[in-house]
Amino acid sequence: MPRSVAVLGLVSFFMDVASEMVYPLLPFFLTVVLGAGKETVGLIEGLAEGTASLLKVVGGRLSDRLGVRKPFLIAGYGLPALVRPLLALAAHPWQVLGFRLLDRTGKGLRTAPRDALIADVSQEADYGKAYGLHRALDTLGAAIGPLLAFALLPLLGYRGVFWLSLLPAAAAAGVVVFFVRERRVPPAREPLLAAVxxxxxxxxxxxxxxxxxxxxxxxxxxxxxxxxxxxxxxxxxxxxxxxxxxxxxxxxxxxxxxxxxxxxxxxxxxxxxxxxxxxxxxxxxxxxxxxxxxxxxxxxxxxxxxxxxxxxxxxxxxxxxxxxxxxxxxxxxxxxxxxxxxxxxxxxxxxxxxxxxxxxxxxxxxxxxxxxxx
Missing domain, CATH: 1.20.1250.20 (MFS general substrate transporter like domains)
Structure with missing residues (x-):
């Protein structure tokens, strides 16, 4: 298994720990602490997930046109780490919306270049193993994050947990910067719809x-x-x-x-x-x-x-x-x-x-x- 696949799995592990420490608590933080209604929670989540979905094709297309993957991973994992203080300091629902939009922008930019990089560095006969290893580490982080939030919430409160989530998010961004290696690919010139x-x-x-x-x-x-x-x-x-x-x-x-x-x-x-x-x-x-x-x-x-x-x-x-x-x-x-x-x-x-x-x-x-x- 190529080293880059395991490294990308570790990146996703850290980022999912950070994300899942926050995500289960957000509806309660919005409604109990900030006084938002359930319709506000729905609006924020709908806009956030819609942003991530629409940007996935943008991130992938730009990665192909430039022939690089790693800069999109740095932006995609670095942005959610940088904006975490916005959530920890939030006093109004619109600030939570800003955090979720920027966080999901990072996800939209990184998803397609990351999956393409896994394929770039792997043998076709091992694609299933490569994506399986990545999903295993990603999901392990998704399991640990809520358990940490469950244990830490009585000790630190909502904002304390949000601040602490900065550590695994920063670890994810740091691993990308210092340890991810990409294989350069020729820049794409053909229009995407013609190519697919x-x-x-x-x-x-x-x-x-x-x-x-x-x-x-x-x-x-x-x-x-x-x-x-x-x-x-x-x-x-x-x-x-x-x-x-x-x-x-x-x-x-x-x-x-x-x-x-x-x-x-x-x-x-x-x-x-x-x-x-x-x-x-x-x-x-x-x-x-x-x-x-x-x-x-x-x-x-x-x-x-x-x-x-x-x-x-x-x-x-x-x-x-x-x-x-x-x-x-x-x-x-x-x-x-x-x-x-x-x-x-x-x-x-x-x-x-x-x-x-x-x-x-x-x-x-x-x-x-x-x-x-x-």
Whole structure:
């Protein structure tokens, strides 16, 4: 495994520790400390995630045009570290909005160049392993961050935790500056839309778009666990366990994706998602819900490295970051209506209809991905 892949995994580990120390506390900080309403929380998060989604294609395209990756990683990880004092000192909701927008701007700028750099330095036969290792370290950070926030909040308060999150964020930026090595790529000259017009990429984009319409936030699964009888504290522990299981399985599942082939592994993961969501619609109690949550962790551990590996395969080499960014932007735009429709179906027609629709869309996405080219 190339050294740069492990280094980028360490960077993501530190940044996810920093982000997840803050993210679970933000709704309470906004409503309890700053007196904002729930609609303000929704507006801030919607604008923040929308900014990240739209900027992914911009960061990727600029990286290809300039033929470099590392400057975008420095900006993408350095900016969230620099603006953390804005959150710790916030006295008004608009200041929290400013922090979230700048933080998500960094994510938008770094995501596609980082994923492209992993592919640049890896052998194609090992893409699944490389992305699996990266996702394992990233998710380990996502599991540790909330646990640190949970332990430190009674001692330091909201602002103290926000200040402390500066340390892992600064560590992430420092590792990028001093330890990440990139392989220079020839600058891209062809327009992005012309470059990505190859059939395998377009088929993957279409199949992923259909799948994404049924690919909803894990928050809905936590809500379903609550309906099945788990307390909020038990649900929090289940979420931590989910992240730890995901982190443990990501590398072996990435290895499996290499053996099966990333396209077949991605389609298999989509089919597993359909089966798990069909199970969620019929789960009789909390024990079944926890088993399904563990199965969902296994799904995501296979799905994330497999689809990233296949995307790196079908993206044109000189337009790799732009093609990856376009994919993530399309996905980000579709995630909002997916969650909105899922929530509406659950509220109006019950959980069976919502989970059933998601399962059907996942099966359709898998079928489109496996359909032989004409």
């Amino acid at each position: 017009r190859n059939p395998p990429y377009l088929r993957f984009l279409l199949a992923s778009a259909v799948f994404t319409l049924g690919y909803v936030s894990v928050a809905f699964l936590l809500l379903r666990l609550g309906e099945l009888g788990l307390s909020p504290r038990q649900t929090t522990l289940a979420y931590a366990g989910y992240n730890l299981l995901y982190a443990a399985l990501a590398y072996p599942m990435g290895t499996l994706a290499d053996r099966l082939g990333p396209r077949r592994a991605t389609a298999l993961a989509m089919g597993a998602y359909a089966a798990v969501f069909a199970g969620w619609s019929l789960a009789p109690g909390a024990a079944a819900g926890l088993a399904l949550f563990a199965a969902y962790a296994a799904f995501i551990a296979l799905f994330e490295p497999a689809r990233r590996a296949y995307l790196a395969q079908v993206a044109p080499e000189r337009e790799r970051a732009g093609a990856i960014g376009l994919f993530h932007t399309v996905e980000g735009v579709l995630l909002f209506p997916a969650s909105a429709v899922f929530g509406w179906l659950w509220q109006v027609h019950g959980h069976v209809a919502a989970f059933g629709l998601a399962a059907g869309l996942a099966l359709l996405g898998a079928a489109l991905l496996l359909r032989p080219p004409r």
